[in-house]
Amino acid sequence: MSCALPATRYQDFSRQIFEKRVSQGKPVTAQVELTYGCNLHCVHCYTDCYNRPDLIKQRELPTGEIIRILNELYEEGILWVCFTGGEIFVRKDFMEIYGHAKQKGFLITLYTNGTLFTEKIVDFLKENPPFSIEISCHGATEETFDKVTQVKGSFKRFLKGLELLQSRKLSFKLKSSAMTINCHEFAALKKFIESFGCKFKMDSYIYPRLNGDLEPARYRLSPDEIAKIEGDEATGDSFCLSKNSAVPRLGPPANDDLFRCGCGKTGVHINAWGQLGTCTWVYEARSDLKQKPVREAINEVFPKIRAMKYQSDSPCRTCQVHHFCDKMPSTFRLEAGDPEKPLRHFCDTAVARAEQTLQQKVPHPYGIRD
Numbered sequence: 001m002s003c004a005l006p007a008t009r010y011q012d013f014s015r016q017i018f019e020k021r022v023s024q025g026k027p028v029t030a031q032v033e034l035t036y037g038c039n040l041h042c043v044h045c046y047t048d049c050y051n052r053p054d055l056i057k058q059r060e061l062p063t064g065e066i067i068r069i070l071n072e073l074y075e076e077g078i079l080w081v082c083f084t085g086g087e088i089f090v091r092k093d094f095m096e097i098y099g100h101a102k103q104k105g106f107l108i109t110l111y112t113n114g115t116l117f118t119e120k121i122v123d124f125l126k127e128n129p130p131f132s133i134e135i136s137c138h139g140a141t142e143e144t145f146d147k148v149t150q151v152k153g154s155f156k157r158f159l160k161g162l163e164l165l166q167s168r169k170l171s172f173k174l175k176s177s178a179m180t181i182n183c184h185e186f187a188a189l190k191k192f193i194e195s196f197g198c199k200f201k202m203d204s205y206i207y208p209r210l211n212g213d214l215e216p217a218r219y220r221l222s223p224d225e226i227a228k229i230e231g232d233e234a235t236g237d238s239f240c241l242s243k244n245s246a247v248p249r250l251g252p253p254a255n256d257d258l259f260r261c262g263c264g265k266t267g268v269h270i271n272a273w274g275q276l277g278t279c280t281w282v283y284e285a286r287s288d289l290k291q292k293p294v295r296e297a298i299n300e301v302f303p304k305i306r307a308m309k310y311q312s313d314s315p316c317r318t319c320q321v322h323h324f325c326d327k328m329p330s331t332f333r334l335e336a337g338d339p340e341k342p343l344r345h346f347c348d349t350a351v352a353r354a355e356q357t358l359q360q361k362v363p364h365p366y367g368i369r370d
């Protein structure tokens with residue numbers, strides 16, 4: 001982190017800004033997908049379906065449009081900007097876009113696969129440091145890493161990238177997704193990540209691709225495997241237990257909101273085609289920034305997302321284990337055909353997690369688990 005404030009003061013500062021902006025009903029963060037292009041093809045990647053030269057050429061935003069959008073985000077009071085992809089460094093104009101964002105004063109996070117760092121890029125970042133650099137790490141060995149990325153030599157390039165960052169004393173975070181391909185080496189992965197002075201951090205959710213392709217779901221761990229690794233003494237505290245609660249507990253949802261996360265409150269998401277929404281996954285409402293300014297798009301999309309309520313008698317509506325569940329209505333729409341419906345894998349995972357955490361039997365949302 002390159003923020004000048006000590007960590008505790010930074011936390012106070014960011015909490016105050018978030019509270020103020022939430023009370024005003026205004027977003028404060030923006031995630032900007034600069035491209036769906038990427039030099040890798042990870043088996044679990046949700047954007048790989050749009051990593052096609054024709055789509056990139058026809059649909060992605062030119063430099064000037066991204067600069068215009070950054071200016072409008074600034075006018076809207078956005079403070080934190082995260083650039084992501086695809087892979088951000090496949091864009092030849094990355095430095096121009098980044099340099100503009102720096103000049104506006106945003107606190108910038110970069111999500112990258114780490115394989116495209118060059119001397120020129122790290123020198124540039126050293127001169128213009130980001131707030132944070134977060135790099136995906138898919139395995140502790142060349143065999144596993146390249147199997148996940150489906151590109152031979154990617155692990156070597158990833159290591160070279162980390163070396164370059166270290167040579168300029170640029171700090172970074174490493175993060176992983178738990179899946180069938182790397183689950184045999186979590187202990188080694190933890191050691192490997194910690195050897196760079198990073199905290200081991202893993203997610204266990206794998207979602208469909210943005211076009212509805214369910215192929216990535218093949219790489220999910222089973223619900224019992226997820227609960228087991230999350231409860232493991234050696235690696236368990238590295239997992240985000242669920243996105244819905246900091247202190248998971250039993251009990252029904254407080255209301256009928258379809259989106260029980262922060263969607264439509266603090267953050268905007270802008271995809272590589274210039275469509276503004278509330279998060280990476282949510283396509284229940286989007287607005288096209290090629291046609292509209294950011295302010296108009298936010299005013300159109302945010303109230304729609306916040307107003308969405310459950311209409312059916314879905315078990316999710318009264319679910320006692322929802323705090324343990326990774327449900328995202330939009331990916332459930334892709335997978336189950338309906339954002340309100342439950343999905344067996346997620347229900348079983350929520351129950352297994354609840355039982356693991358609370359050390360007691362808990363009822364299955366629709367009574368199908370033993």
Ligand code: SF4
Pocket residue numbers: 038039040041042044045046047048085086087113136149
């Ligand atoms: S590096 Fe990221 S964007 Fe590229 S294929 Fe892998 S998951 Fe997708």
Ligand code: SF4
Pocket residue numbers: 315316317319320321322325326327341342343346347348350351365
């Ligand atoms: S998907 Fe299952 S566990 Fe998750 S909220 Fe719905 S019923 Fe509950």
